[in-house]
Amino acid sequence: MKSRSIPLFAVLLTLLGGCQSVTQLSVIGFNVESGDADPNYIADQYIQPIQGVDFWGFSEVQNQGWVDRFETAIEVNNKADFKSVLGSTGKADRLAIVYNSNDFNLIKFEELNQINIGGSVRAALVGHFQVKSTQQEFLFIVNHLYRTNDQGRHEQARLLNRWAQKQTIPIIAVGDYNFDWDVKNGDYKRDPGYDLLTENDVFTWVRPQEIIATHCSSRYNTVLDFVFISRQIKPRSASSKILYPEADYCPDTSQKSDHRPVQATFILPKVQP
Structure with missing residues (x-):
């Protein structure tokens, strides 16, 4: 994997416990609004210009054709071969992972069917x-x-928390969680699902410095899209931002998604044996 310039590298090594080798990761979560968006327009305008992202997590993907189009767009400005995994649940609103296969091996993937309550929505898509x-x-x-x-969403958050507690390696979780974190008063006004997911510090939100609504809505001024990390990743090594904050991104149109993508960058330490 090509080395990247990391500010205050020596300081970060100390903060990360003296690890001998570290990897900087960049990820994006993006709800692309299947059924009311043009994948070509999204690919050209909002995916292709972005460089240096290792992992993309897409939600509301219509089919493999959409994933292929996004993968091609990512490769235009990134000198790497990207590959994809498409989830099998959600009908025309599926989940997908697109990743840099030059630098990362996919060991296996699975779908957490217990998260797909009643079999009517989406099973979480996990890549190892x-x-x-x-x-x-x-x-x-x-x-x-x-x-x-609401009840189903809260149960999904509980189940994800329980699943994460059993994992022994770092977890990066992206997606549309529908937690309605209020832009102005989110510390006090948010969906209980957020607290159920993060209970006992199992997950930590990589919180952007500038918080704006991630969903174009006249009813809600909230964050729906998040990047979470598990406790193995030091929050001090992480940062995130909500992309395309310009006011004219909203309102929604029939060409683009009604969600903004969210990007996070962090240090993944190689733990000494």
């Missing part, structure tokens, strides 16, 4: 990956939780 240069392993998971069923 390995960094080629360091052999470090981690899990990259894409979620899209219930919107219209």
